[in-house]
Amino acid sequence: MKKQTLILAMSILAVPGLGLADNDFHDKARVLSSQPLYETVRVNQPEERCWNEQVRHRGGSRSESYTPTIAGAIVGGVVGNQFGKGKGKDAMTVAGAILGASVGNDLGKRPTRGYVTSERRCELVDHYREHEELVGYDVKYKYQGQVFHTRTDREPGRFINVRVSVVPAEGYDFREYD
Incomplete structure (x- = not known):
């Protein structure tokens, strides 16, 4: 009888939406802080520089x-x-x-x-510019009394969506039910 009950329980758990086969769900966690993360980006913008130069020609x-x-x-x-x-x-x-x-x-x-004669001369000169670019947010949030950290692409607001996964804390040994 124990073996049949175990098989029935395992069959129910294997059906999606009823047990371990679908053990993830989504919830919301309160955001405690959100700090923007910046990265210094260096970009080359070549510039053309020109000048007039006196050129002496031999006869x-x-x-x-x-x-x-x-x-x-x-x-x-x-x-x-x-x-x-x-x-x-x-x-x-x-x-x-x-x-x-x-x-x-x-x-x-x-x-x-x-x-x-006066001749115009030109050359390309590398001109590097640096600027700060927003690359994400360092987010600190609290879920079920525990504090977590993550990095997001955009500002999360007051709450952040979390995926919760429920798994048994200890493995089951099915041989003990035989």
């Missing part, structure tokens, strides 16, 4: 043209032609043309003066 050649060389050869040939006689006249004309071409080439490539 370049006046021209990449062959005109100074050709003009120098012509002038040199004419001048050389004035100094020669007979067959030497042809040699002086050629020598004057070569020398004039060389001088004309050098004058054509004579550097111009340098110049200065």
Whole structure:
């Protein structure tokens, strides 16, 4: 008879809502204190910084043209032609043309003066900002005469919902009922 009573009791307890199979329930507990919890957050907000900078440019050649060389050869040939006689006249004309071409080439490539411009320069600079961010609440509450602590995501108010679980304080040994 004891064995049948035990089996019947266990069957009733296994049915949801009637016993140990559904041993949790919800209740309310009084909040004793609730302290906001903050965390320091560091965020990078890069900033663009710009300025005007004086840039010195070196002078370049006046021209990449062959005109100074050709003009120098012509002038040199004419001048050389004035100094020669007979067959030497042809040699002086050629020598004057070569020398004039060389001088004309050098004058054509004579550097111009340098110049200065103002150029805008920019760079990204890391700029870290720190601020406090609310991360939760440290809550102290009282339920059935005992004080508990928890952390919540939001302010709980005057009461906090709690889940209560009821389990036997000591285990049962079913062999003693045989």
